[in-house]
Amino acid sequence: xxxxxxxxxxxEGRLLFEQATLAINEGHKVGLVGRNGTxxxxxxxxxxxxxxxxxxxxxxxxxxxxxxxDQEVPSGPQSLIDTVLDADTERKSLLTEADTATxxxxxxxxxxxxxxxxxxxxxxxxxxxxxxxxxxxEEQLKPCSDFSGGWRMRVALAAMLFAQPDLLLLxxxxxxxxxxxxxxxxxxxxxxxxxxxxxxxxxxxxNTAVTHIAHLRGGKLFGYTGNYxxxxxxxxxxxxxxxxxxxxxxxxxxxxxAFVNRFKAKASKAKQAQSRVKKLAKMQPVATIINDPIAxxxxxxxxxxxxxxxxxxxxxxxxxQNPKGTSAQDDFVVLRKVNQRIDPDDRIGILGKNGQGKxxxxxxxxxxxxxxxxxxxxPGFIKKHKKLRIGYFAQHQxxxxxxxxxxxxxxxxxxxxxxxxxxxxxxxxxxxxxxNAETPAGDLSGGEKARLLFSLIGFHKPHLLxxxxxxxxxDIDSRAELIRSLNNYEGAVIxxxxxxNLxxxxxxxxxxxxxxxxxxxxxxxxxxxxxxxxxxxxxxKQKPAEDNSRKRHRQDRARxxxxxxxxxxxxxxxxxxxxxxxxxxxxxxxxxxxKDLFTINPDEAVSxxxxxxxxxxxxxxxxxxxxxxxxxxxxxxxQEGLD
Numbered sequence: 001x002x003x004x005x006x007x008x009x010x011x012e013g014r015l016l017f018e019q020a021t022l023a024i025n026e027g028h029k030v031g032l033v034g035r036n037g038t039x040x041x042x043x044x045x046x047x048x049x050x051x052x053x054x055x056x057x058x059x060x061x062x063x064x065x066x067x068x069x070d071q072e073v074p075s076g077p078q079s080l081i082d083t084v085l086d087a088d089t090e091r092k093s094l095l096t097e098a099d100t101a102t103x104x105x106x107x108x109x110x111x112x113x114x115x116x117x118x119x120x121x122x123x124x125x126x127x128x129x130x131x132x133x134x135x136x137x138e139e140q141l142k143p144c145s146d147f148s149g150g151w152r153m154r155v156a157l158a159a160m161l162f163a164q165p166d167l168l169l170l171x172x173x174x175x176x177x178x179x180x181x182x183x184x185x186x187x188x189x190x191x192x193x194x195x196x197x198x199x200x201x202x203x204x205x206x207n208t209a210v211t212h213i214a215h216l217r218g219g220k221l222f223g224y225t226g227n228y229x230x231x232x233x234x235x236x237x238x239x240x241x242x243x244x245x246x247x248x249x250x251x252x253x254x255x256x257x258a259f260v261n262r263f264k265a266k267a268s269k270a271k272q273a274q275s276r277v278k279k280l281a282k283m284q285p286v287a288t289i290i291n292d293p294i295a296x297x298x299x300x301x302x303x304x305x306x307x308x309x310x311x312x313x314x315x316x317x318x319x320x321q322n323p324k325g326t327s328a329q330d331d332f333v334v335l336r337k338v339n340q341r342i343d344p345d346d347r348i349g350i351l352g353k354n355g356q357g358k359x360x361x362x363x364x365x366x367x368x369x370x371x372x373x374x375x376x377x378x379p380g381f382i383k384k385h386k387k388l389r390i391g392y393f394a395q396h397q398x399x400x401x402x403x404x405x406x407x408x409x410x411x412x413x414x415x416x417x418x419x420x421x422x423x424x425x426x427x428x429x430x431x432x433x434x435x436n437a438e439t440p441a442g443d444l445s446g447g448e449k450a451r452l453l454f455s456l457i458g459f460h461k462p463h464l465l466x467x468x469x470x471x472x473x474x475d476i477d478s479r480a481e482l483i484r485s486l487n488n489y490e491g492a493v494i495x496x497x498x499x500x501n502l503x504x505x506x507x508x509x510x511x512x513x514x515x516x517x518x519x520x521x522x523x524x525x526x527x528x529x530x531x532x533x534x535x536x537x538x539x540x541k542q543k544p545a546e547d548n549s550r551k552r553h554r555q556d557r558a559r560x561x562x563x564x565x566x567x568x569x570x571x572x573x574x575x576x577x578x579x580x581x582x583x584x585x586x587x588x589x590x591x592x593x594x595k596d597l598f599t600i601n602p603d604e605a606v607s608x609x610x611x612x613x614x615x616x617x618x619x620x621x622x623x624x625x626x627x628x629x630x631x632x633x634x635x636x637x638x639q640e641g642l643d
Contacts, residue, residue, distance in 0.1 A: 067165025
């Protein structure tokens with residue numbers, strides 16, 4: 001299907017690929033992974049023949065249909081469904097010819113071919129794909145120009161999936177999808193009849209959708225069978241084996257060198273010494289995998305916690321006001337009767353389809369939106385702690401960075417009285433060292449811009465972080481660093497993200513923004529994922545009817561799962577709290593182990609000792625509570641027959 005042979009390519013003198021080789025067989029679903037900047041998108045350009053390699057070759061099967069989601073998204077007056085249908089150029093050409101053909105034999109051949117390519121069910125298939133990506137039946141009839149860039153990217157993706165190319169190239173397809181769209185795409189890719197090569201940093205997507213991993217590292221391509229977790233285990237095992245082999249080789253090298261140094265001057269041992277010199281010369285070092293250090297992301301929490309709640313919504317309506325002079329009834333209302341509170345130690349994940357109001361809710365927390373006054377007799381209000389500091393991460397915040405100012409320039413504005421060393425140390429804490437500190441923001445990569453924004457929003461040690469898709473521009477290793485940093489951060493966190501791995505690792509509670517409301521979701525992300533998969537099944541046309549007994553069984557099972565979801569959620573929350581407390585204990589122990597701490601700073605040493613004792617008691621209490629909660633949860637599962 002696709003063969004890359006001894007590929008070598010340089011860009012501006014930098015070697016991206018050096019004799020890289022990879023073979024992708026028909027039907028494989030391959031995830032292309034690697035650090036940001038290693039050349040993944042460049043490899044796609046080479047496969048598409050947009051650029052030519054310096055050496056080597058890329059061979060595609062003859063007459064193979066290649067599918068790519070272009071950056072030029074559809075934006076004209078054509079409807080979404082027609083845009084998708086037009087992506088099948090053969091079908092479009094045959095239908096056009098059928099309207100004008102007069103030769104009976106040709107007309108018969110056209111209709112035979114249309115039947116072969118399943119052209120008569122095309123509208124149903126196209127509508128199903130659009131629905132899976134979040135478009136209602138009404139929206140599918142609207143022109144592309146009515147939608148924003150992110151939604152038009154979904155239309156471009158839907159068109160390419162509908163065209164069913166032999167080889168489909170996808171570059172970070174989940175970046176402009178919500179959790180629901182990502183879940184649908186995972187299921188679609190798994191069942192896709194063609195071959196797929198996808199660049200992704202979404203661990204859950206790579207675990208669910210792909211069958212193979214291609215790892216781009218050090219200018220080489222390495223192929224692995226299985227999903228991302230299996231690839232990671234294989235890589236770790238290989239690294240352990242290589243390190244062990246390297247240690248043995250070093251022992252042998254030292255032994256040979258000792259023999260040569262001892263006996264090279266003795267005539268009786270000259271031949272043996274010379275033999276060992278030759279063996280040393282031929283000894284090739286073991287090619288171990290060097291784990292490049294991950295640039296840190298340091299998010300400093302508040303020095304003092306605030307009293308609860310730090311934010312409270314009371315019967316709030318949110319949306320966008322129409323021009324002055326119109327009535328409140330003319331306002332565009334997105335959310336109604338929002339009643340929620342955020343406490344200083346909350347970790348909340350926001351779920352919901354794009355367009356339901358997640359970003360609107362985030363803007364209201366930030367104070368960028370005021371409540372709508374729908375009923376003067378019952379005005380809703382948003383109350384915030386008067387000392388509350390909030391850090392906000394969103395795509396429009398990245399776009400608002402001064403493109404001509406460097407990372408260092410941005411920090412100078414925040415630290416006018418600091419020394420240059422202090423400013424550069426602050427940047428280094430976010431992985432923006434001397435290499436890119438002077439680079440204009442407009443020339444930074446997406447990941448580097450994200451790191452710069454993290455450094456800016458965390459500058460004043462906020463009490464609350466509101467993060468809207470914070471991982472979009474980060475590779476998998478950097479996402480892991482972000483998770484570590486958020487788990488060490490001591491303030492409240494609100495996360496809107498399609499990255500389920502990030503949500504599972506960071507949040508304790510889930511809120512669902514749906515149908516104009518914000519409500520607690522009493523279940524896990526896996527429960528939510530299963531719910532979305534069930535919904536996608538109802539989208540398909542001509543679904544076989546279920547008999548009543550089977551339907552009743554499914555309803556009973558769904559009800560049982562919903563009933564015990566709070567018990568499951570409690571055990572998971574306690575597990576997260578235990579891990580967080582253990583991490584805190586480890587940090588305290590590391591600080592207490594500092595040399596001469598009790599001599600240099602005895603007050604801090606005493607304070608750390610007291611904190612350690614309290615944390616140890618907390619861990620013990622949490623573990624007892626977890627055992628009790630787990631027992632209740634497992635007992636409930638047995639009673640409901642869910643084991």
